[in-house]
Structure formats: C-alpha cells, structure tokens
Amino acid sequence: MNELIEGPHRSKLTFVASRESTDCLAVDRLVRVREPVSRSKSGVQGKVADVASGRSRHAESQNELKAFRVLVATATPDAWQEQPFFLEYHHDGTKHRYTPDILVVWGANQEVVEVKEDSEADKPENQARFALIRELLAEHGYQFRLWKRSEICAEPRLTNVSLLLRYRRVNVSAAEHERIRRAFSSAPELSVRTFSETEGMTVPGVLRLVLDGTLHIDWWEPFGLDSRVSITPIGRQVWPFPYPARSRRHCQEERCH
DSSP: OEEEEEOSSSEEEEEEESSOOOSSOOGGGBOOSSOOOOSSTTOOOEEEEETTTTEEEEESSHHHHHHHHHHHHHTOOSEEEESOOEEEEEETTEEEEEOOSEEEEETTEEEEEEEEOHHHHTSHHHHHHHHHHHHHHHHTTOEEEEEEHHHHTOTTHHHHHHHHGGGTTOOOOHHHHHHHHHHTTSOSEEEHHHHHTSTTOOHHHHHHHHHHTSSEEOTTSOOSTTOEEESSOOSOOOSSOOOHHHHHHHHHHTTOO
C-alpha cells in the first residue's frame, strides 16, 4: 500500500492507497487509514455489503451502520470510502489529528462526512472544532458535512432502505431490463403493482434497478404496491442523493430513457 500526502496547506492530509497511485487521487483506490475501532465493548458494530464496489464496509457504531445502509441504497455515488484519511493540523499550540467517517464523491463534488449523535453535534466545543475542520478541508477542495443521527434514522426512509437492500444481489437479466425500459417508454412513472401484475417483469428486478440508481422511488413515502417508480428522482431530495448531473448520466448509461 502507498501513503499519499497532500499539501502544503495549514493542514496535511494523509491517504493510504491499495494500488500504485497516479497523478490523480482515485477514491476507489483508497483503503481505510486505520483498523476498525469499537466504540463499545461489543466490538465492531457490523458490516454493510456494498455490491456496487464488490466489498464490505466496516461500521464502528450503530449510527455508522445505518448511515452506510442509507448511503448504499439511496446515493449511487461515483465512489466512497470509510475512514478515508488523516487530517493533521495545529490549533492553540497543540497538534491534532482528525479521521472523518466517510468521503463521498459525485463527479467533482467531494464531501467529507462526520456521523454524530445529535447531542454530540450540538455541543459548542464540537461545533467550534468542526467549523475549523470545515475551513481546513475547504483549502484542500473538500466540502464538510455533519450527519446527525436524527437525519440518518429519519422515517420512513430508513425502513424503506432496509427493505430495498434485501434485493441488492438480485440479477436482472438483459431481457427483463429491456422489458422494464420499454414499460417506461409510454409513462415516466409506474406503480409497483404494475410490475407485479405484468409478465416478464418482477418487483425484485425493479427494486434492484432502484438500488443501481437507474430507477427511482420516493424514499419519504412508505413503500408498498401503490408506490411510484420513476425514471427521474421523485419526492424530497434529502442528502445523500445523486446530484442532478450524476442522475442524468447514470440513466443514459443504463438506457432507461
């Protein structure tokens, strides 16, 4: 593994790459900069199967576990990495090291994400610390986001995420994919019931395409047979969600138009 150091700035970023690096830092080549650390006596809280990247993501807390599930199901990023780098800086005469929870990339947009309990996120000392971290990361070209537990666990999205992730390993044949594509040629939205009642198409196949980002549901409505499936994003667009340019490109690649 190669250590990649970015600078000079008021702070230093240290990455670890799994393969030989190029001039451009590729997030899909990064590995976590430290081993999973338990925040409780029970050990690492769990793993999330990320089928798109062909690997498992290790969560260090229940909040991270839920956050990773939401990210895998709803975001369709170009790449993302847990524990992506060390940020080292000096403040008030003391050296500090910060390791963010997630780095998420959509095209040129790179967001560093910290997962926190609401009570921790609202503490004045943490707000001041993260304000400084936001400034330092901006100097490296990264945005910073504090992702609170209340946002991660908001319903009905979290329940919908748990339901749809059951279908992440479904194989959609080329023939079924083409039938689904043709079904949308006459209408931009169809109900789940339509697919359940139409020969040659299956609800699991449709939900697998939702997880791919090829099709879309309203994550903020309870999922059922009357739920809408669309070729474009519908419902409230609450982070994390594909940026518009990403959604259009992904749909074109998957021939959903």
